[in-house]
Amino acid sequence: MAEKLSLRGSLGEFAGEWSGRNQLWMEPGTPVHTCEIAACLVLVARGACTAIRYCWEEGGRPQEGLLDVRNAAEIGAEDMVWVDSFHTGGQFMRFRGEADEAGRIAALGSYAAPEGPDWGWRIVIGSDGPDELHLLMYNIAPDGGVYPAVESRLLRRRA
Secondary structure: OOOOOOOOOOHHHHOEEEEEEEEEOOOOOOOOEEEEEEEEEEEEOOOOEEEEEEEEEEOOEEEEEEEEEEOOOOOOOOOEEEEEOOOOOOOOEEEEEEOOOOOOEEEEEEEOOOOOOOEEEEEEEEEEEOOEEEEEEEEEOOOOOEEEEEEEEEEEOOO
């Protein structure tokens, strides 16, 4: 296994076309939905951010999203902005950066639940090498329980 890479401040090095497998958990204890995913990473705002645009499907319906990640070595109050046709319903979700001992990019946001207190949503971007990228998303219940929601394992596409 390759050595883990520290991504904070260097996600732009992963610019290019990617494809792989996406897993989606609707609720804890339910079967996982697996499908193909395609992604494109591009530098924007003169390299200040990396935009991750991705496409996948759920129940035979195409879905897409955009994750904008701030390229900075330090953790910030707004390190990510995310919009997704399936998860956020086209609404922006903002995330504050979090420390991650493994050198991954991590950030935490929240969303309103239909009833009761808000839930958390954590996004973690990691890599096991220059041609591998993984995007992990977690639901965080008001009681502190953490549940996997999305796991995308991507490989760099070569021309």
